[in-house]
Amino acid sequence: MDNINLITDKKEPRYVVVYDKLFKMINEKTFPENSRLPSEPKLAEMLGVSRTTLRQALSLLIDDGLVKNIHGKGNYIIRKESKKSNGLEKVGNPTYKCIDLSIDSVELEIRIEPPSDYYLNILGQKTVAVVCVDRWYKAKEEYISYTFTIIPIETIVDFNLDLNNKDEILEFLETKIYMDCSFTNTRIKFSTSGNFTANNHPITCDKKFYLIEEGIFKHKEFPIVFNKVYLPFQHSSLNLTQIK
Incomplete structure (x- = not known):
């Protein structure tokens, strides 16, 4: 791809000009969805800007959900709209x-343990x-x-x-x-423990995860199931639709 001419406006920071240009190119499919952007040195050279300026523009595109950085692989264009019909609401x-990818299969292991102080x-x-x-x-x-689930034995019986x-x-x-629950209580955190928590099958990604802690209730004061869901940053997006 040839070098890209930027028409600058002295009133706008240069990284904003670069952001606008890349935003337009993404919308016009110059960089198709799911494609890898040129390397940062190459892209900075094409745009005629410093790598610092380019990184500032890329960070805005990442914040806007148009670009995703995959550690060790580069920057990728991602789809602008999630295929999910609804979010966490x-x-x-x-x-x-x-999860942004299509899940092919789920592996599952079950064990019974005594009620430790942690579980209680x-x-x-x-x-x-x-x-x-x-x-x-x-x-x-x-x-x-990866998801870790804790179920009181009474739920199994019920x-x-x-x-x-x-x-x-x-x-x-x-x-x-x-389908059977009355409501859930959900907390969203950030975690770096997803890989060692997942034990035998570490997640193939960088070390940053969303951690969703989810208590599931059915007409009781206490949860009938409790989930700890580890979602890697690079493959996940969290959406909430709030209605007034």
């Missing part, structure tokens, strides 16, 4: 709502045992998201779940629990 599995603190109630479920989500043979049937447990956690 609707009850539902946050992984499918927030999260659940806010006493229980004779907890069922812990690990879920690893895959896209194109790579692990892209819903008549068979812990030996992984398909039944997966359907319950992915779909049925959201």
